[in-house]
Amino acid sequence: MIRAVVFFLVSALFTESKTAFYDNPVAHFTVADSVNIEINAIYDSLGVLSNYNAHIITPVCEEDKCYAIEVDFYWDQIGRFHHYDTVPGKGLTKLDHDPFTESDFIKLKNILNNSNSILASYTKEELVRNTRSSDVDGVSGATIKEIQESVINGAVYSCFTLWHIANGLAVDSLQKVTKKLFSRELIKNLVIQDDQEINYFLINSFSERDFTDYLPEILQTILQGKGYYAKNAVEKIPSEILSNILGQGFFATNFTRLDYFAQVAFLKKISTKSINEDLKTTLRNNVDNRNSYKNDLIKVLLDDVND
Amino acid sequence: MGARINLEPYPALGNLVNEIGPELGGNAQQKTYYEDDKKLKAVLNESNISLFLNYHANRVEMDGNKIVKVIAQNLETGEKQAFSAPLFADCTGDGTIGYLAGAEYMSGRESREKFNEPTAPEKADNLTMGISVQWFSETTEHTSTFPNIKWGLPWSEEKSFAITRGDWDWETGMGKDMINETEFIRDYGLLVVYSNWSFLKNHHSEKEKFENESLKWVAYVGGKRESRRLVGDYILTENDLTGRNLMPDGTAPTSWTIDLHYPDAENSKQFDGEAFRSIAEHIKIYPYPIPFRCLYSKDIDNLLMAGRDISVSHVALGTVRLMRTGGMMGEVIGMAASISNERKAIPREIYQNHFSALEKLMLEGIGNPNLTNNQDYNLGATLMETGSIK
Known part of the structure; x- marks a missing residue:
């Protein structure tokens, strides 16, 4: 009910300007052929675009062990990744269900906020040497040296996947939406x-x-x-x-x-x-x-x- | 090759560098990396260039403040060759032509207060950047020996470097006379390479690891970084670079950090002050267009400069001394020379009365603009404007 009221108030403000007020989700894209990510626009109290967010649920496999990651992502008005939040009750884990430590969370923040990460130029298959390709989205092998600093041990694919969601796929779509707004x-x-x-x-x-x-x-x-x-x-x-x-x-x-x-x-x-x-x-x-x-x-x- | 080409405000500068620049990067690599043939061919294909290799310029003839002739001697035959011209460009690195002509020059490190540079030492001194004698060994199927030399420096495991390649940081001679002691410094560079190698092959506790290593190349021409800097109508200094103090006569942009080298402290201690390893300290800057007034001598009316002998402070040299930047300076003074020829103007007159012609040439560029940029390695930690026009 409140949401509907806000919607009407906000849309009333827009009758004079040429702004369109888009229904959420404003953008969506697919990860790993199967996971659908939906991005929502967030507006401030005056109905002006403030930032974007998405609730991410994606399966990741680290060395044949697969589990789901769940986080909230936030981007700024021009599609730059801003920050992430963990979901209460759904902490981040590494291989063998090892929970993220405090420093892992900080490292993840630094990885995701680095739009120039070398992760940009690697495919998933190139992350480890001696990969054994398999149907189960999981490979084993030693993480290549150049990548090591840009990932968290035991959470290589999580970092890779999350980085690409944060910095790759979302940016263009979000910029298109912003332009329309x-x-x-x-x-x-x-x-x-x-x-x-x-x-x-x-x-x-x-x-x-x-x-x-x-x-x-x-x-x-x-x-x-x-x-x-x-x-x-x-x-x-x-x-x-x-x-x-x-x-x-x-x-x-x-x-x-x-x-x-x-x-x-x-x-x-x-x-x-x-x-x-x-x-x-x-x-x-x-x-x-x-x-x-x-x-x-x-x-x-x-x-x-x-x- | 280092630093960037094709930058604002003259994005066409660097097209010629791209035409002749090698595609592979790296110091102390196999000679094929450096594609010397490509450069030679490019020059030989130009009908307007006469190339005289292996000549050493060692005399000038003057008429007042103008150089009339440069006389050079063939290194192999001793034959002398005189070059008469209305205009000369000193790209010797050592500012040799300017020096011979009596141009004012700077050398060593200026004091902090001279140009108000935060990175300059408190007192002026001679601790310039050094000469690198680089080297590498190759792995062979057979084992090889190396003489257990008696004429090397006293060595020990602690002092030794158990490696197979000596890169830019095998740098020595800081504080010495970079003009008159060049060969002595280079000789010392060779001495330490051979002393170290002899030790690795004959005495090191892990010498078996070097049994299949064989010295393949040791530089006999030391890589000099700094000697004389000829004074122009403007001296570029640290604050211009860090403050992005853009000037109307800006030309080729220097990119790269302000990259200054110092003797490695530990190595210096171990070798009684005669260090042969160095460290680099970097200050990140945005690309900065070098003023045209830094590219001609203030005393010699018909002398242009490009490379590491231009009108900059020691600190500013830290960024202008990169190869691609030098190449772009070369493009600019080439353009200036064409204007000089066309309008019978000396460089200072170009700055005063014909600069718009140079600006137009810089906007057009020379060299082939349609080639893919293969100079996209070793670009350095230059600050770049985020976003740029698309």
């Missing part, structure tokens, strides 16, 4: 985290319409950007949008704060037909006394405008 509130929530990976996710995902709708937020990320983010963001924003009133106002004010390469990226894209007075002044004040591509571009822009 874009709204001003969600974009604001994402941008405020000042997280470069999130910012790149946005500029790589946005349609032209998204850039129009969320230009203020993207411009904000440009100021926060480190390294080549500013340059890359400017390169991604369509020229017409960059040259609109808001875009020009932003660059008129902030041009000198940008690094050289972001400045050049902007100058290459700005459409000369619509440069306003403020931007003209900024550009005039940014001509150096030494020759550079930036200078060339500014001169061309100002000359065109003067014609």
